Amino acid sequence: MIRKIVTDFGVIEYNLKNTTSKRITVKIKNDGSVSVLSNSSVPIAQTEKFITSKADWIVKNVQLCKQKYAMLNSSRLDSIYILGKKYPICYIPAGQIKVAFRDDIIILWGESEKAKIKLKKLLFNFAKSYFATRFNAIKTEIGVQEDIGLSVRNVKGWWGSCDYIKKIIKLSLRLIARDVNSIDSVIYHEFAHLKIHNHQKQFYSVLLSYCPNYYSYKKQLSDSKFDLSDKYILGK
Numbered sequence: 001m002i003r004k005i006v007t008d009f010g011v012i013e014y015n016l017k018n019t020t021s022k023r024i025t026v027k028i029k030n031d032g033s034v035s036v037l038s039n040s041s042v043p044i045a046q047t048e049k050f051i052t053s054k055a056d057w058i059v060k061n062v063q064l065c066k067q068k069y070a071m072l073n074s075s076r077l078d079s080i081y082i083l084g085k086k087y088p089i090c091y092i093p094a095g096q097i098k099v100a101f102r103d104d105i106i107i108l109w110g111e112s113e114k115a116k117i118k119l120k121k122l123l124f125n126f127a128k129s130y131f132a133t134r135f136n137a138i139k140t141e142i143g144v145q146e147d148i149g150l151s152v153r154n155v156k157g158w159w160g161s162c163d164y165i166k167k168i169i170k171l172s173l174r175l176i177a178r179d180v181n182s183i184d185s186v187i188y189h190e191f192a193h194l195k196i197h198n199h200q201k202q203f204y205s206v207l208l209s210y211c212p213n214y215y216s217y218k219k220q221l222s223d224s225k226f227d228l229s230d231k232y233i234l235g236k
Contacts, residue, residue: 005048007055024050032066081229084179127176128152138187142210156234160186162193177229178221185217
């Protein structure tokens with residue numbers, strides 16, 4: 001349900017969604033749209049009072065997200081990050097679609113959109129191979145004896161996920177833009193979940209024993225320099 005509320009900081013338009021949680025949550029998407037999750041038992045007046053209390057933060061971040069979204073949508077893909085390194089992209093008109101890496105430059109021949117699709121397929125295959133190599137190396141390093149599966153998914157909502165019941169770890173494809181240490185930190189994180197299933201203190205003790213600089217690498221994952229690469233990889 002789309003609703004509007006007038007606040008001292010401006011009009012806030014939001015999509016009201018029902019949730020089983022008793023908490024009221026505000027989420028701002030990349031395009032600046034606002035979703036408010038509230039239990040159906042909570043009166044609208046109480047929900048809007050909560051929104052009003054957060055109005056300054058909501059309005060500022062909506063504006064920032066809209067500006068960033070507009071900039072990314074108007075930007076040409078003239079470079080891409082792979083394993084933390086920035087590669088310029090050169091487009092060459094041609095009848096045949098080709099992709100090549102030459103002297104730290106990516107060259108795309110032919111119709112640009114089709115060439116970018118081919119580049120993305122190459123990136124996906126490279127990511128699967130690289131992630132598998134690091135996954136197996138870390139698995140051996142920390143002494144995991146169990147048979148654990150690995151899956152690569154094109155998702156934005158998480159960097160990694162561990163299904164400790166099905167014994168499978170999933171990694172986000174967009175990790176391939178990050179540097180090798182940041183990628184490893186996510187793999188260590190998911191392996192730690194095989195021992196501790198939640199994020200309580202004991203979990204971080206295990207994780208930091210695997211990866212002492214985890215917090216530093218985690219911070220680098222969200223560097224805004226990767227935004228355009230993420231948009232291309234996610235296709236959104």
